[in-house]
Amino acid sequence: MISRRDLLKTASAGALALLMAPALIGSSFSRDMTLEEALKEHLGATLSDLTQSDKVRIKAPTIAESGANVPVQISADVPVEEVEALYIFADANFNPWVTTVELSPMNGEVFFATRIKLAKTSVVRAIIKMKDGTLLATSKEIKVTVGGCG
Amino acid sequence: MHLTRRDFLELAIVTGAYLTANPVTALAKMDYEDIMRFKPLGNVTLIFTTDIHAHLEPLYFAEPINLVAPKKLKGKPGYITGKDFLRYYRIKPGSLEAYFTSCVDFPKLALKFGKMGGAEYITTIVKTVIEERGRDKVLVMDGGDTWTTTAIGTFTEGKSVVDWMVYTGYDLFVAHWDYTFGKEIFLQRIKELEKGGCEFITHNVVDELWGDLVFKPYTIKEVGGAKLGIIGSSFPFTPLANPRQFVEGWSFGIREDQLQEFVNELREKHKVDAVVFLTHNGLPLDLKIAEVVKGIDVIISGHTHDVTPRAVKVGKTLVLIAGSHGKFVGRIDLHVDKGGIKDYRFKLYPVASNLIPPDKGARKIVERYRREVAKKYRLDDELATAEVMLYKRDTFFSTWDWLVGEAINDYYGGDLDVVTSPGYRWGTTVLPGQKITRNHVYDYTAITYPEVYVLKRKGKDLLTVWEDVADNVFNPDPFYQQGGDMSRLWNVEYEIEINGPQYNRIRKVLIGGKPLQENKEYLIAVYGGPPPPEEAILPDYKPVPVYDILIEYLKKRKSVRVRTKPNVKVLDATYKTYEECYGG
Numbered sequence: 208m209i210s211r212r213d214l215l216k217t218a219s220a221g222a223l224a225l226l227m228a229p230a231l232i233g234s235s236f237s238r239d240m241t242l243e244e245a246l247k248e249h250l251g252a253t254l255s256d257l258t259q260s261d262k263v264r265i266k267a268p269t270i271a272e273s274g275a276n277v278p279v280q281i282s283a284d285v286p287v288e289e290v291e292a293l294y295i296f297a298d299a300n301f302n303p304w305v306t307t308v309e310l311s312p313m314n315g316e317v318f319f320a321t322r323i324k325l326a327k328t329s330v331v332r333a334i335i336k337m338k339d340g341t342l343l344a345t346s347k348e349i350k351v352t353v354g355g356c357g
Numbered sequence: 358m359h360l361t362r363r364d365f366l367e368l369a370i371v372t373g374a375y376l377t378a379n380p381v382t383a384l385a386k387m388d389y390e391d392i393m394r395f396k397p398l399g400n401v402t403l404i405f406t407t408d409i410h411a412h413l414e415p416l417y418f419a420e421p422i423n424l425v426a427p428k429k430l431k432g433k434p435g436y437i438t439g440k441d442f443l444r445y446y447r448i449k450p451g452s453l454e455a456y457f458t459s460c461v462d463f464p465k466l467a468l469k470f471g472k473m474g475g476a477e478y479i480t481t482i483v484k485t486v487i488e489e490r491g492r493d494k495v496l497v498m499d500g501g502d503t504w505t506t507t508a509i510g511t512f513t514e515g516k517s518v519v520d521w522m523v524y525t526g527y528d529l530f531v532a533h534w535d536y537t538f539g540k541e542i543f544l545q546r547i548k549e550l551e552k553g554g555c556e557f558i559t560h561n562v563v564d565e566l567w568g569d570l571v572f573k574p575y576t577i578k579e580v581g582g583a584k585l586g587i588i589g590s591s592f593p594f595t596p597l598a599n600p601r602q603f604v605e606g607w608s609f610g611i612r613e614d615q616l617q618e619f620v621n622e623l624r625e626k627h628k629v630d631a632v633v634f635l636t637h638n639g640l641p642l643d644l645k646i647a648e649v650v651k652g653i654d655v656i657i658s659g660h661t662h663d664v665t666p667r668a669v670k671v672g673k674t675l676v677l678i679a680g681s682h683g684k685f686v687g688r689i690d691l692h693v694d695k696g697g698i699k700d701y702r703f704k705l706y707p708v709a710s711n712l713i714p715p716d717k718g719a720r721k722i723v724e725r726y727r728r729e730v731a732k733k734y735r736l737d738d739e740l741a742t743a744e745v746m747l748y749k750r751d752t753f754f755s756t757w758d759w760l761v762g763e764a765i766n767d768y769y770g771g772d773l774d775v776v777t778s779p780g781y782r783w784g785t786t787v788l789p790g791q792k793i794t795r796n797h798v799y800d801y802t803a804i805t806y807p808e809v810y811v812l813k814r815k816g817k818d819l820l821t822v823w824e825d826v827a828d829n830v831f832n833p834d835p836f837y838q839q840g841g842d843m844s845r846l847w848n849v850e851y852e853i854e855i856n857g858p859q860y861n862r863i864r865k866v867l868i869g870g871k872p873l874q875e876n877k878e879y880l881i882a883v884y885g886g887p888p889p890p891e892e893a894i895l896p897d898y899k900p901v902p903v904y905d906i907l908i909e910y911l912k913k914r915k916s917v918r919v920r921t922k923p924n925v926k927v928l929d930a931t932y933k934t935y936e937e938c939y940g941g
Contacts (some may be wrong), residue, residue, distance in 0.1 A: 218937050239503040268610045270829075273547075278568075321407070350837055353825045354599060 245303040257344040274351035283317040299329035381711035385453040400581030407500030408681035411510020414709035415472035417461040417786040421750035428636040429833040454509025460938035474683030480719035498529040501637040502658025508799035517726035523553030533592035558589030583693035586623030590636040639840035647671035677798030723840040738798035740911035744918035749784030754923035762847020764910035774879040780842030817875040899933035
């Protein structure tokens with residue numbers, strides 16, 4: 208969950224450039240694609256180019272209270288000066304790309320908190336693109352339960 | 358005495374027990390002193406109950422025949438039942454302890470040892486321990502699911518239970534079903550508890566929008582000269598498992614990162630000597646917490662109703678859980694000094710109502726509320742006789758749930774294809790030959806949202822829901838489970854591969870004996886879950902409380918024999934039947 212402090216931290220990160228997926232900003236534009244296609248489009252990379260790293264962390268519920276509004280916090284234990292951008296992908300979404308956040312030293316640290324939409328249970332990935340081109344990544348499964356009339 | 362007179366006399370004559378002052382003592386080869394025997398240790402005693410489910414009066418409650426586990430968790434505490442349980446904990450079959458902890462021969466042993474639990478007996482145990490140790494050395498805590506799911510709990514809006522808790526001297530509390538009275542009543546009861554000296558602690562409920570803590574996450578107590586930090590956790594999936602409206606605006610979750618921060622805060626800032634975690638998380642989940650969160654000394658778990666006669670050790674953390682329905686009072690004595698916990702001794706006291714003297718004050722509280730509720734809801738009316746044992750707990754199937762399916766279908770004119778409800782772990786047990794009273798019906802169904810809804814659902818949508826629930830039950834990672842049993846499905850048969858792929862475990866579904874058709878619309882009745890959207894409820898079928906349907910049906914049936922054969926075939930794990938535990 209985003210604490211008020213965290214939210215302010217995010218909001219005050221003036222130099223933070225944000226691109227959001229259509230699903231997130233409610234645009235009707237959407238196109239089905241696979242994770243591989245999304246990675247290629249936004250990072251010019253494939254899954255095997257990602258380096259799994261425990262320096263990158265995702266804080267998110269294991270089971271979402273609502274798929275329409277899932278709080279996700281990404282942080283990474285790397286100097287922000289060495290980071291170019293932070294990416295979030297959700298494998299099972301119709302368009303897996305969720306957001307790209309360009310970071311600058313003014314951000315102070317690698318930290319980003321937001322709420323994302325999940326169409327269904329999905330692996331959510333955080334990818335940190337370093338200036339040297341390395342892609343540090345981690346992932347976490349977030350379940351979206353249909354629940355209700357079970 | 359809670360045995361029927363005839364059964365009891367037979368037993369007493371056969372065993373010679375009738376010659377003794379307390380025949381149950383003779384049968385159990387045990388008396389009150391044996392139950393209470395405990396060699397005190399160290400400077401701190403924690404007493405705990407959990408999942409009493411508002412059973413202020415003694416009851417029969419059979420442990421489950423099955424707790425079917427995903428392969429990774431098989432054989433771990435939380436997934437051991439029946440004869441395996443007795444072997445694992447070296448408990449003598451046929452003994453009082455066996456009766457309390459396993460399903461083996463339950464109906465037979467019930468006649469011998471009588472009812473379990475009951476507020477007035479719990480109070481006796483708690484007060485006896487406090488007296489022996491001194492109030493300053495003891496903390497009394499409850500793990501939630503305490504105020505509702507019986508007539509006396511639900512129809513007094515939890516007040517009966519709260520009065521008893523205050524009288525008994527509870528110090529700490531966390532919650533789950535208790536939230537289903539809605540925020541206003543919930544907060545009112547919390548206030549009453551706090552006025553009586555019992556603190557509500559919960560770290561994992563935050564304001565949905567801002568993320569601010571809603572409750573005090575932890576408390577610090579001086580106990581026996583030691584400084585203890587106790588963190589609380591309410592059921593992490595309350596808004597999913599129960600109607601969201603009751604906790605609107607609050608967000609739950611496991612929040613293990615936050616938990617780690619609080620543990621660190623207690624140790625570094627407050628310099629506590631030991632950290633205790635009081636939870637309603639469920640045993641499997643808490644066993645994982647013990648692995649991933651560093652620095653917790655003792656976890657006192659709840660929710661999954663498991664019985665741990667010995668503490669489970671995960672690294673340096675002790676994990677304990679005291680069963681359900683008031684059947685046990687847990688006690689752990691700790692030797693705590695500046696260096697942490699040096700030694701411990703643990704016991705679950707069986708609340709054998711025939712062997713423990715009642716606490717008069719507690720009895721008075723219960724009797725007052727009982728009288729009121731019994732009169733208004735005619736709790737003692739006998740509706741029918743049970744010809745087989747009616748029970749609730751099992752991974753997939755229970756005689757009680759099948760009976761509910763029959764009753765609901767009958768009520769709606771026999772039109773239904775499916776009756777479904779969540780696999781709750783609470784209820785009661787009605788012995789073969791026992792009269793089913795209205796009180797029994799409420800023991801199984803008295804919730805704050807009892808309506809049965811009739812809807813149409815396509816075959817494929819039903820399957821999606823069932824797969825979803827199956828993953829909440831059989832996910833090998835406890836952080837992704839919800840701690841209940843599988844949905845109860847009347848008129849449905851299926852096969853299941855527990856270790857099959859996520860959302861692809863269920864096979865060969867038959868509805869009314871015919872293969873499920875993906876695009877066919879089925880007429881289904883649901884109750885006990887989050888309510889369906891209003892527009893989905895068919896106007897021709899009026900929502901009715903499930904207990905009203907059952908009461909009418911039982912009156913009509915008079916004698917109740919339902920199938921004991923499960924409607925589910927488990928393909929990749931052992932699945933035991935009624936006869937193997939409860940006899941033919």
